Amino acid sequence: MTLTVIGAGYVGLVTAAVFSQLGNKVYCVDIDQKRVQDLKIGKIPFFEPSLADYVKRNIKAKRLFFTTSYKESVPKSKVVFICVGTPPKNNGEADLSYLFAAVEETAKNLTTYTLITIKSTIPIGFEDDLEEVARKHAKSKFEFASSPEFLREGTAIEDTLHPDRIVIGTDSKKAQKILLELHAPISGNRIITDIRSAQLIKYASNALLATKVSFANDIANLCEKMGADVEKVLEGVGQDKRIGRSFLYPGVGYGGSCLPKDVLAFISIGQFFDYDLTLLRAVDAINEKQILRFITKIRKALGADEEKRKNLEGKKLAVLGLAFKPNTDDIRESPSIKIIKHLLDLKAQITAYDPQAMENTKKILPDINYTKDAYGALNGKDALILITEWPQFRELDLDRIKKILKAPIIIDGRNMFDINRVRQLGFKYVGIGR
Numbered sequence: 270m271t272l273t274v275i276g277a278g279y280v281g282l283v284t285a286a287v288f289s290q291l292g293n294k295v296y297c298v299d300i301d302q303k304r305v306q307d308l309k310i311g312k313i314p315f316f317e318p319s320l321a322d323y324v325k326r327n328i329k330a331k332r333l334f335f336t337t338s339y340k341e342s343v344p345k346s347k348v349v350f351i352c353v354g355t356p357p358k359n360n361g362e363a364d365l366s367y368l369f370a371a372v373e374e375t376a377k378n379l380t381t382y383t384l385i386t387i388k389s390t391i392p393i394g395f396e397d398d399l400e401e402v403a404r405k406h407a408k409s410k411f412e413f414a415s416s417p418e419f420l421r422e423g424t425a426i427e428d429t430l431h432p433d434r435i436v437i438g439t440d441s442k443k444a445q446k447i448l449l450e451l452h453a454p455i456s457g458n459r460i461i462t463d464i465r466s467a468q469l470i471k472y473a474s475n476a477l478l479a480t481k482v483s484f485a486n487d488i489a490n491l492c493e494k495m496g497a498d499v500e501k502v503l504e505g506v507g508q509d510k511r512i513g514r515s516f517l518y519p520g521v522g523y524g525g526s527c528l529p530k531d532v533l534a535f536i537s538i539g540q541f542f543d544y545d546l547t548l549l550r551a552v553d554a555i556n557e558k559q560i561l562r563f564i565t566k567i568r569k570a571l572g573a574d575e576e577k578r579k580n581l582e583g584k585k586l587a588v589l590g591l592a593f594k595p596n597t598d599d600i601r602e603s604p605s606i607k608i609i610k611h612l613l614d615l616k617a618q619i620t621a622y623d624p625q626a627m628e629n630t631k632k633i634l635p636d637i638n639y640t641k642d643a644y645g646a647l648n649g650k651d652a653l654i655l656i657t658e659w660p661q662f663r664e665l666d667l668d669r670i671k672k673i674l675k676a677p678i679i680i681d682g683r684n685m686f687d688i689n690r691v692r693q694l695g696f697k698y699v700g701i702g703r
């Protein structure tokens with residue numbers, strides 16, 4: 270099948286790479302000229318394991334093409350996947366300007382029946398407006414479907430090839446048949462439903478994941494007051510098969526380009542339909558507070574006077590982890606960036622290290638120090654602050670860390686270090702909920 274994928278971001282590029290690998294001819298369109306130029310020579314705009322191999326292999330096999338031109342790609346395609354960003358506006362609603370522009374441009378270039386399939390996460394209700402825009406500009410037949418994306422950055426290729434489920438949202442039998450055929454080589458259960466239910470599956474899934482994180486953090490905070498160990502508590506809770514341990518981990522809160530924005534957008538959608546998603550407002554509030562609680566921990570661990578605003582003046586702190594989670598260089602809504610901004614506000618000096626996300630961070634935090642490795646960041650510092658749980662941080666030599674830190678203090682935002690071992694070694698250790 271010949272396909273067009275609009276948007277060469279995390280979702281679009283992975284979708285294009287995987288469908289071309291499965292034997293389809295895929296055009297990937299982006300408005301960012303530099304991005305398209307780079308992609309044509311196999312240069313990937315972000316870090317995602319295995320993606321570069323897939324892209325290069327399929328460019329070489331002449332199954333994957335990059336362009337800025339809708340005209341070059343849309344008329345040849347049976348399916349157009351819309352994968353542009355839907356970032357949050359200041360009021361929490363999703364910014365749909367990229368989406369409307371992409372649908373309008375697609376519609377203008379239709380020459381034969383085409384199935385426009387939305388993979389971007391879009392607020393329920395807007396599909397009617399999108400269809401109206403398409404109808405206004407299209408000179409040929411088209412249909413709309415929604416097939417929300419559930420990939421996780423860091424394991425995006427694997428998730429796209431082996432998803433838990435593929436959601437196909439359309440009432441049209443013809444459209445269902447096309448999407449089922451296209452997805453035939455991909456494993457996972459098929460859920461066929463109407464467009465609105467498909468979009469609701471996406472929002473409800475992300476909302477529940479965020480709820481699990483905030484629930485874990487709420488329990489962790491209670492554990493601190495009660496003197497209980499949240500790791501044992503959640504291990505015990507998560508072993509109940511009805512509940513499961515996934516996403517039930519305490520920390521500095523959820524971040525990234527999806528959960529924070531989708532929770533806020535879902536609350537707005539609820540309001541639009543005159544329904545108050547009370548639970549999600551609490552989930553968001555707990556998440557916001559978790560960062561502030563972590564800042565308080567850092568101040569206390571360093572003996573700083575909580576009353577004084579600039580009370581970390583003169584403190585040199587090492588931050589390990591900038592990406593919103595391991596195995597990505599994505600720093601959108603990263604808790605680490607928020608925490609560093611708070612610490613800078615309190616006049617601390619920050620040296621940071623991340624295996625992949627330093628280049629992106631330098632664009633928004635040019636004035637903090639960056640080092641080539643974790644040990645370089647820790648040398649001579651007043652504390653180690655761990656924020657992103659990259660697996661390689663688990664392997665760090667704690668004896669060496671003890672020697673090179675100015676003060677043996679670890680503030681662990683992910684409960685990554687072995688509490689008994691670090692305390693045995695004489696570190697002052699502060700974790701979450703233990």
Ligand SMILES: NC(=O)c1ccc[n+]([C@@H]2O[C@H](COP(=O)([O-])OP(=O)(O)OC[C@H]3O[C@@H](n4cnc5c(N)ncnc54)[C@H](O)[C@@H]3O)[C@@H](O)[C@H]2O)c1
Nearest residue numbers: 276277278279280299300301353354355367371389390418
């Ligand atoms: N990133 C994830 O992990 C993830 C997972 C599931 C769902 N989603 C959803 O998928 C959507 C895309 O997310 P993303 O992270 O891939 O976004 P992204 O910001 O990484 O990429 C979006 C791309 O679209 C391009 N673009 C914008 N307007 C365009 C237009 N009119 N025509 C062509 N290209 C255009 C941009 O230049 C950019 O390259 C969002 O709705 C997001 O919520 C993301």
